[in-house]
Amino acid sequence: MKQRAYPGTQAVQRAVRVLKAVSAVRPERGLTELARAVGLNKTTAYRLLTALESEGLVERSPEGEGYRPGPELVALGSRASARPTCASRRAPSSTPSPTRRGRRSRSRSWWAGTPSSSTRPWAGT
Numbered sequence: 540m541k542q543r544a545y546p547g548t549q550a551v552q553r554a555v556r557v558l559k560a561v562s563a564v565r566p567e568r569g570l571t572e573l574a575r576a577v578g579l580n581k582t583t584a585y586r587l588l589t590a591l592e593s594e595g596l597v598e599r600s601p602e603g604e605g606y607r608p609g610p611e612l613v614a615l616g617s618r619a620s621a622r623p624t625c626a627s628r629r630a631p632s633s634t635p636s637p638t639r640r641g642r643r644s645r646s647r648s649w650w651a652g653t654p655s656s657s658t659r660p661w662a663g664t
Contacts (some may be wrong), residue, residue, distance in 0.1 A: 550587075553579060557587045558612065561597050567605030 544552055556577040561568060568576070574584035588606055591597045595611030 553577070553583070554587050554591060557584060558591065558596060561588075561591075561606050562608045562612065567600050567607045569605050573606060 557573060557579075560573050560576045563576075570581055570585055570588065573588070574581045577584065579587075588597060592599065592606075592609065595609045596615075597606045597612065598609040599606060
């Protein structure tokens with residue numbers, strides 16, 4: 540089941556979908572093709588592509604007909620692939636945490652710095 544986004548994150552999710560479509564199989568894709576691939580209308584796709592282009596994450600082909608991954612996207616990918624994964628840095632645990640077993644955790648919440656108020660914050664996903 541797909542997790543619902545937090546309010547205000549729809550534009551980010553759409554931009555990520557566009558980035559994935561730009562960097563998919565073909566080296567360059569046109570606006571209409573990208574909009575269709577990610578399920579957006581052309582105006583929305585164009586606005587997102589323009590914002591991504593201003594940040595160097597996508598670039599237009601020399602002819603101006605298609606979009607392709609930009610230098611900043613390539614740089615981000617290179618940095619990410621050079622780093623060890625988070626999973627390889629963490630020691631394996633043989634027992635589940637108390638929170639994962641459904642008990643209320645007495646520790647402080649890692650995302651807000653406040654005591655946990657839920658026994659299972661991931662419930663409902």
